[in-house]
Amino acid sequence: MRKPSDEILVAYLDGELDPGVRLEVEACIDSDAETRERVTALALGARLLRSAFDPVLHEAVPERLIAAARGEGAAAVTDLAAARKKRLGWLGGKPLVEWAAAAGIAGLLIGGGIGYFSADQNTANPQTASLASANWLDSIAGYHKLFVSAGADDLALVDMPATDGAGARKVVQKLPSDFRLPNLQPWGLQFQGARYLFIEGEPGTQLFYTTDNKALGPLTVVVAATNKPDLAPTFDRRDKLNVLYWRHHGHAYVLVGTADIGYLWNISNDIAYQLDAI
């Protein structure tokens, strides 16, 4: 048999060949190293592809889809583009003057955020507490709660909205040159905006993401400079929020959200890779 075509090799791997042709392909694979290598590479690609998407099967199905399957959905999704615009659009269109006001409010909250949670709500473990001086984590978590509760009605907590690509670029321009805005779209998280803050005298940015995946929920990502030593990822709690915190090579990173620690851990890995933060 001549060297089998890619179509034949793929069909062989998919179990779609007639027995006679299959035997011929197997004979060719046995006798020809190049064909063997080709089949191996194609098989690997297929295995990777399955591995890349199989985790979706183990995700919690969003309630809205179950409701839709039961015929209980609220608004029908007849236009995917419109649905996407609606999903992303609630931060859009804010006049600059409102941003000025927002900055003022944010300034107040930077001070007021400390102690936003009462002491008995904090369950910081000793390691994190000692390294984080506790209060700024409270502040970040407090801002996260305020951001979430503000919802579609108010975005006063955001210094820089991400209403479009330009917004995201401006955020990046205001950050250290080696900073990359984490792309969490594979998680269904859409970047909505950022606020700037100082943590223990060092500049940082609190990035807000939203999703309609209720199992994940809105997420805050903080990236800040630090002069403290590296710290392995550490879980913590603030009120009903999960916090994941680590430091690497002069930067502190914090994730805050209602997502369970498994989600946070996986997202932190993603961010760590994207920002060279491991």
Add this chain to the structure above:
Amino acid sequence: MSPSFSDQLIAVLPRLRRFARGLTGSAAEADDLVQAACERALTRTHQFQEGTRFDSWMFRIAQTIWIDQLRSRNIRKETSEDEGTHVGTDEPLRRVEARLALQEVRAALGELPPEQRAALMLVTVDGLSYKEAADVAEVPVGTIMSRLARARVALQARLEARGHARRSTNDAKAE
């Protein structure tokens, strides 16, 4: 609507989400697509033929909606940020690299033409036979076969290119 129809719909949701994720490349857009497919299916229960595969029918609906949207609105998956080339050097590296490889696969899939993407998701990921995938895509089996071959080869080439680029960067960083 019979309860069994709704039950079947709920049962197929995880696979439908996976299929949609592969088509759209976005979790949120995939769920929008799945929701739209559910809603359309519920308005067309009379079109489902008992004795045929319910999952294939739902895949077909989802794919039809997606293709319609692509055609009518020229929606294109936003090009995600090019995956970074920074790689750490400590213990979590292997785990990160494994996950990175899967991200690269998803990104590579997103670069393929829509019909090839769908064929891969149906056959390679979901395990449908060529005949079943051809029924979903409403094309001849031979078309599915050629789409799959082109898709698998293209995917392989993209993965090799990405792997090569990453290795080169790592080597450069190591120097």
